[in-house]
Amino acid sequence: MALMQITIIPLGTATPSVGEYVADVERHLLASGIDHQLQDMGTLVHGEPEVLFRLAAEIHNLAFGKGVQRVVTHITLDDRRDVQQGLGDKQKAVRQRLARQEGA
Secondary structure: OEEEEEEEEEEOOOOOOOHHHHHHHHHHHHHHOOEEEEEOOEEEEEEOHHHHHHHHHHHHHHHHHHOOOEEEEEEEEEOOOOOOOOOOHHHHHHHHHHHHHHHO
């Protein structure tokens, strides 16, 4: 499975706040049942690439449903096939590496 980081940026809104749009994304992902993690600068989603790309398109279109006329969406997809990885695995590996280096 792959990891996707997605950030949507609605442009031309009445305020600089994007919390309303982030909440829409979170509701959509919760309803989908997919493994994900809301973060300060975007959302991480874990799944098959085909599913992630479909979800990215759905998420991108959410703001248009609220009358936004322009949306910029940043997507990063990490599809590593030699090992199984889930949300938090990379962070765990770095912490273990740091602990080994500090203990040496």
